[in-house]
Amino acid sequence: MTSEIVSTEAGDARITWRAAKKARLVLAVGHGAGGGIEARDLQGLAETLPGEGVTVALVEQPWRVAGKKVAPAPRTLDVGWRGVWGVVAAKGVPVVAGGRSAGARVACRTARELGAVGVLALSFPLHPPGKPEKSRAAELLGAGVPTLVVQGANDPFGKPGEFPEGEFGMVEVPFGDHGFAVPKRCGVTQEMTVTVITDAVAAWIEGIGECRTAQDC
Template identity: 65%
Template sequence: MARPERTAALVPTPHRDARIIWHPAVRPRAVLALGHGAGGGVEARDLVALAAALPPHGVTVALVEQPWRVAGKKLAPAPKTLDAAWAALWPALTAPGPPVVAGGRSAGARVACRTAGELGAAAVLALAFPLHPPGRPERSRAEELTGAAGVLPLLTVQGGNDPFGRPDEFPGGHTPVEVPYGDHGFAVPKRAALTQEAALAVLTSAVTDWLTGLGHARARSGGS
């Protein structure tokens, strides 16, 4: 069966229009909504890789562009503005019917963690979670991560050399999937022992397996 074509739609929010770019599965069992970071958009390599890898496994990927990016602005607004725009998008994300996993990279991961419980997400995916500003481990944002993990299934995928938080810096009881040698954008040095393609395969395989496990758990519980 041919895979459905990608589509894009503008969605009103209290802070101008956002955009959802849909990468649909043929028979979706889940929707993964992914927000971008403060330093880039949905063209980030990890988001692009997941949008390509997941639909064949029954997961529709919805890449979400925040209003500030749609408007062509250079700087992200305050966290409460990002959260409000994300919340305004939620009805459009749930409209297709399958359960929605809230996710994102960097600042987008923070938005997902802060709002997932209130919005009724099925789980949370945090890519390149910015645990702290580079060189400032005392300014930890761990409470956002642990708050989400306390109420929902949570997967974090982190580059081994991420200056915003290496995997071994994360709080006890929370072990991220490590992409070896990866920086905050999951880029690996040319001299690394694995290629860029292999590094992204670590990420996509981990997310695919986790989402499959969530689906099996829902099936065992009767979908509740």
């Protein structure tokens, strides 16, 4: 992996690259509000997808690079994401915008504007825990590009069955919570869970790689 600092209007962001030898697509993926790029699902994608011809760009938002503990407002997250897009798009291949939790919301809000050919939404926070009336479904439904949601079956921010109908794919991670952690008693290991995620994303992204622009998809 290689890393670079990118100056944005929200401060310095960092991109950690895991390059494919002959990339046909870039997956730019951001972290959530409660953690960084060390999340097991993000690391699993970075380890797996380059072998499928997909360069992975793990994006750390400026607040995280600066060592702050609390994420800023959504509009500031969007500013940071926009600031790195020119770098990830400069590879000359289509770019899928991705993220986990808050990062998934950012990807959905900005996908069409930035020219992403798809959105990967990991643990999309459909609503705050225990408050289904405060739905963020409009962000997901408004992405405007092919979208895949990967959601834990026991995610308190929205179980798969709570999502509205829409033009997006859904992959359920058995027993998974918001961080895709699974209880020991369920008989499923964390390694197995990561494999479910990476296999599903690789299969979905195979079709996205045929796109040359967002309109083609």
